[in-house]
Amino acid sequence: MEIGNQAQIVRVPLGRANAYFVISEGQALLIDTGIRRNEQKIVQASGNLGLSPSNIRLIIITHTHYDHCGSLKALKDMTGAGIVVHHSEATCLKEGYGGFPKGTTRLTKVISLIGRTIGKHLGGYAPVSPDITISERFGLEEYGMDGYILPTPGHTLGSISVIIANRHAIVGDTLFNIFRKSVFPPFADDQEELLRSWRKLYDTGCTYFYPGHGNPFGREKLRRSLEKRKKRTLDAGKYPSDRRRAAFC
Numbered sequence: 001m002e003i004g005n006q007a008q009i010v011r012v013p014l015g016r017a018n019a020y021f022v023i024s025e026g027q028a029l030l031i032d033t034g035i036r037r038n039e040q041k042i043v044q045a046s047g048n049l050g051l052s053p054s055n056i057r058l059i060i061i062t063h064t065h066y067d068h069c070g071s072l073k074a075l076k077d078m079t080g081a082g083i084v085v086h087h088s089e090a091t092c093l094k095e096g097y098g099g100f101p102k103g104t105t106r107l108t109k110v111i112s113l114i115g116r117t118i119g120k121h122l123g124g125y126a127p128v129s130p131d132i133t134i135s136e137r138f139g140l141e142e143y144g145m146d147g148y149i150l151p152t153p154g155h156t157l158g159s160i161s162v163i164i165a166n167r168h169a170i171v172g173d174t175l176f177n178i179f180r181k182s183v184f185p186p187f188a189d190d191q192e193e194l195l196r197s198w199r200k201l202y203d204t205g206c207t208y209f210y211p212g213h214g215n216p217f218g219r220e221k222l223r224r225s226l227e228k229r230k231k232r233t234l235d236a237g238k239y240p241s242d243r244r245r246a247a248f249c
């Protein structure tokens with residue numbers, strides 16, 4: 001998608017998950033890297049966009065699950081780009097294992113349990129050291145981008161989103177667009193925190209959201225999902241009332 005000033009956001013569908021390029025004035029950010037052995041697909045996509053590997057300045061990892069950083073090490077070696085991750089997940093990258101998140105439905109709770117049992121065997125990837133670890137909002141001006149990284153915990157503790165031109169949010173697994181009526185992810189370590197991050201993303205004023213799974217979607221779908229979730233959580237009495245309210249403030 002063109003985003004003005006000759007900048008663009010390009011989704012690279014990788015089967016299991018999406019990666020994204022944000023391109024401005026011949027410089028690029030790569031956000032997420034898919035599963036293992038996705039590096040050729042990503043490099044090919046960058047070539048089709050007229051980028052050489054050295055044009056990729058930063059690789060931003062929205063969180064350290066295997067389907068988002070499976071090809072990170074290979075791409076780091078090919079591009080020499082700096083790697084950015086939230087500080088709370090830096091150790092996961094160095095160990096090459098980001099764990100499995102908790103399920104948010106009956107089915108995904110079972111899948112999560114299986115995932116945790118199989119563990120590293122299924123969810124491991126080549127270890128890599130990050131160059132930049134962040135813990136709060138991080139500006140991208142230095143990399144030629146009108147944008148910033150915003151911590152959006154919930155799916156995992158160190159989940160982050162990338163906000164471009166105050167209109168476009170690349171959100172990893174904080175929002176999932178695989179269901180028709182909701183963007184609630186099937187997995188999340190802390191659902192309360194996740195809803196707070198949704199509110200934060202909504203409050204950025206962004207109009208387009210680019211998830212790690214599924215197609216990009218508009219603000220209205222997030223608003224509807226937020227309303228639905230808010231009602232459901234308040235109705236269910238899942239949390240003590242003051243904490244419940246705090247999740248939506």
Ligand SMILES: [Zn+2]
Pocket residue numbers: 063065101155173
């Ligand atoms: Zn994930």
